Amino acid sequence: METLKASEKGLSEEEAKRRLAEYGYNELKERKRRTALHMFLEEFKDIFILLLIAATVFSVIIGYYELMHKPERGFLETYADAITIGIIVLLVAVAGFIQEYRAEKAIEALKKLAAPKARVLRDGKETMIFAREVVPGDLLLVESGDTVTADARIIESVELKTDEAILTGESTPVEKNLATLKPETPAADRKNMLLMATHTIYGRGKAVVVSTGMNTEFGKIAELVQTAEEEETPLKRKLDSFAKKIAKVVVAVCVIIFALEAFKVATRGFLELERFIQAFMSSIALAISAVPEGLPAVVTITLALGAREFAKRNAIIRRLSSAESLGATTVICSDKTGTLTKGEMTVRRIHVNHKVVEVTGVGYEPKGEFHQNNSLIDPQNDQDLLLLLRIGALCNNAQLNKNEKGSWAIIGDPTEGALIVTAVKAGFEKEELEKSYPRIGEVPFTSERKRMTTVHSTPEGEHVAYMKGAPEIVLERCSFILEKGEEKKLTKVKRKKILEINEKFASEALRVLAMAYRKLPETLSEFDEKTVEDGLIFVGLQGMIDPPREEAIKANQTCQKAGIKTIMITGDHKLTAMAVAKEIGILKEGSLVLTGTEFDKMSDEEFGKIVENVAVYARVSPEHKLRIVKALKAKGEIVAMTGDGVNDAPAVKSADIGVAMGISGTDVTREASDLVLTDDNFATIVKAVEQGRVSYDNIRKYARFLISCNFDELLVIGTFAILGGIFGSQLFPLPLLPSMILWINLVTDGAPAVSLATDPPDEDVMTRQPRKPHEGILHGMGAFIIVSFLLQAIGTILVFSLEYYVWPAHGFGTQETLAKARTTAFVQAAFFELFVVWNCRSETRSVWRMGRDSFKNKFFVVAEIISITATLGICCIPTTAKMFGLVPLTLTDLIYVLAVASWGLFVLPELFMRRKIWRWE
Secondary structure (H helix, E strand, C coil): CCCCCCCCCCECHHHHHHHHHHHCCCCCCCCCCCCHHHHHHHHHHCHHHHHHHHHHHHHHHHHHHHHHHCHHHCHHHHHHHHHHHHHHHHHHHHHHHHHHHHHHHHHHHHHHHCCCEEEEEECCEEEEEEHHHCCCCCEEEEECCCECCCEEEEEEEEEEEEECHHHHCCCCCEECCCCCCCCCCCHHHCCCEECCCCEEEEEEEEEEEEECHHHCHHHHCHHHHCCCCCCCCHHHHHHHHHHHHHHHHHHHHHHHHHHHHHHHHHCCCCCCHHHHHHHHHHHHHHHHHHCCCHHHHHHHHHHHHHHHHHHHCCEEECCHHHHHHHCCCCEEEEEHHHHHECCCCEEEEEEECCEEEEECCCCCCCCCCEEECCEEECHHHCHHHHHHHHHHHHCCCCEEEECCCCCEEEECCHHHHHHHHHHHHCCCCHHHHHHHCCEEEEECCCCCCCEEEEEEECCCCCEEEEEEECHHHHHHCEEEEEECCEEEECCHHHHHHHHHHHHHHHHCCEEEEEEEEEEECCCCCCCCHHHHCCCEEEEEEEEEECCECHHHHHHHHHHHHCCCEEEEECCCCHHHHHHHHHHHCCCCCCCEEEEHHHHHCCCHHHHHHHHHHEEEEECCCHHHHHHHHHHHHHCCCCEEEEECCHHHHHHHHHCCEEEEECCCCCHHHHHHCCEEECCCCHHHHHHHHHHHHHHHHHHHHHHHHHHHCCCHHHHHHHHHHHHHHHHCCCCCCCCCCHHHHHHHHHHHCCHHHHHHHHCCCCCCCCCCCCCCCCCCCCCCCHHHHHHHHHHHHHHHHHHHHHHHHHCCCCCCCCHHHHHHHHHHHHHHHHHHHHHHHHHHCCCCCCHHHHHHHHHCCHHHHHHHHHHHHHHHHHHHCHHHHHHHCCCCCCHHHHHHHHHHHCHHHHHHHHHHHHHHHHHHC
16 A cells, blocks of 8 residues: 555545556557558458459550550540449449448447446545546455456455456456465465456455556456457358358359350450450459348448447447347346336335334435334334344445435445435434444355345444344344344244234335344454354344336336237245236236245256246246246247346356346446346336347348349349340340449449438337247348349340330440440439339338338438439439440430339339238238
8 A cells, every 4th residue: 555655545536647647548458450441452352343453454455455546536435444443443442441440430339338347446435437547556346246457455355255267267266365475476376466357256345456457467468368359240140151152153143144245255256355354344243233242241330330229228239249139039037126126225114123113205315204103203212223223224335425416326235225224314324333333244145145244343342243134034043033122032923923024015015124133252253154143133124115117117018019028037025026027017817926945946847837937036046047048048039138246147148138237237247248238227128129120120121122132233134145145246235334233233232222221110110029030131031032123124124125126216236226225224223223222121111101201211311312313413424424335315215214113112012012011910
């Protein structure tokens, strides 16, 4: 402490800022990330892009050769294809870079949202700060479930044990002490030290920080830690594989098309090298258009954008893979206290001396009265009641403080906070009590023990043990009862009466704790479970109300409509759990309630038979939670499990969606989780499930659009390549040039498609059943996709044939006629996609039924306007028209071409949407 110039009150805020500037942030050096330039250059590693660049270079060389021999052609006419494709290749690379960059930045933002925090003593007050702001000299406060955020020397320990497996590989808990050790003692043997990244699994302690960041033991191995690659989501891996399979088919078709075109050129003795290059470019352009390479990247962007929406709704996604799983959730197993209920405990009833005392007041405001038989009483006149309240206040690790807003708040467990508030209402002050009855020992609370005991020195110089816990557990440890200041034998009749009152309180949705005490021999120096937790004197009960959250009731109703089952899991009494579950709507006729004792008597086989009928679990331990998760998953359910304590971590990690509490949860549980609730609210889980469904729906929209519009050009070009190979290229020329194909791919598969990632939820998002876990992303889309690209291909061939064969504007087979035919084919193909995308935004409603909802996504509307304007613009502007091989269209031409393209807006809904709507309704 002297070396680090630290005090028992901790550092001042000014000194902490000075040391932060001196020592730097308490963080590890991350592995070097890709720069923006590196990410952009990586876009050019794509094999198709490289082939197009190669083709463009060859085109320039051939153009230069031709320009030397035919100078009358002009620069633009000679290099039009090369310039156009060069620009489009650059635009494709930029678009790909933007997608990658956005995804990377979104993931980085996600990590910042989940940044760990530390509890320190500053200016004599406990405060929560970001772990990266911890500095040498800070007093670090830890308790069971905390992650140690820096290397620190222990100065206070109460049964403190840590898990240091991350550093030593040993899973055995390490008992900590205050002993002085030699400087050369190995890290694994430093029992007086807390080490960064290890976990506190039992007890509590205080330590002064000695090292931060890269100077910690963990920091020394940071290079090894930072080598792990970013995790890919399962959906992204599936789509990546899907895209590669399609690529193989597409490349094979493109090779055939190129071979046919090359054969035609070869039969002429390779005199038309320009056409050879054009055939090569067409094949590559088709491959780029047809292969859905952007699909995996869009998955990352959509899930990352969804994660940002989660954060706005008080839910932090720790892994992107969880965002896709959330939407498939079928069961939510939720803790009761603080999640389904408000977590603002208020003591309502006290049982002491065979009488019931009513307590008034709301929340944590320490104002209220004590009533007995409807009459106001002064608690200072009842020594048994005062003892009960004193036990509740001293056998307690919470604190009651005023927050920045001036309202009263609890630091620590809400249940313990309620006991302090009640004691203050009776005239006690916790700080004064702690001075008069200093704590000299503690046997901490655990979910298995269901009790806590503290040992104190009294003003008279004696030692006394105070215990609080579950009534039936505390009664097991009691041999006597306090009656009007006298210790009397605790008979079976009296035990039965106490348990009856406990059940009566519990049936009224009160959470009940029992209080007991025992005077200890002055010679006793070791305070543990065996020496202090036996032969106690029972004092009384405190029953506290924790009302259900109104939003939890509504959220549970939403779950029922969405086909999601809610299960309550609590350590409270069975009757308390049932009362709260009925009020929320979880417990219904025919549902089962199972206690931990009943659970233990069941085999896995027996439990498996009833698990789907159980709605409430009472008096259960964290080990039971793990068994519940496994049984539900064995039934094919997608399970979300909440947890807060250190022992909840295995169940949270085992669940499909592990949900940790951001306020009351421990660091260990948060690290094991997929989703962290910053408000500890059940309704937030339901909102997260909804957002998970929205994200998955938007990925399906993108996939539906991309796949349905990716093969039409392939079908069109393939058809004409085959026919041209048989009957000649003048009779069957290619309807679309490479630059046209790339433009359609870039513009119509670009902005409108990506904007689908920001689409708002469909009206039925939380009224339909969860999707099946192994259901493919394209499930139910096959017919739509096939008919869509067939309609588009037919439309493209139709308008091309009308212009080229039926009413050729400048005579059959002329370049002018071919240019106009290609222009109509291009406009039709582009606008079909720009129209059909509107009907890819809902599987149950056509664009006409969506009405105004169609325009809610402003990004999509703007993207459509830009794409339409750009497509018409390149046709009308002479320079771009010449570069793309296009000609201006008359109003009549435009009307009939758009009429054919509008099949995507009118015909598809008639074929699919209406039938699907009828089936849905």
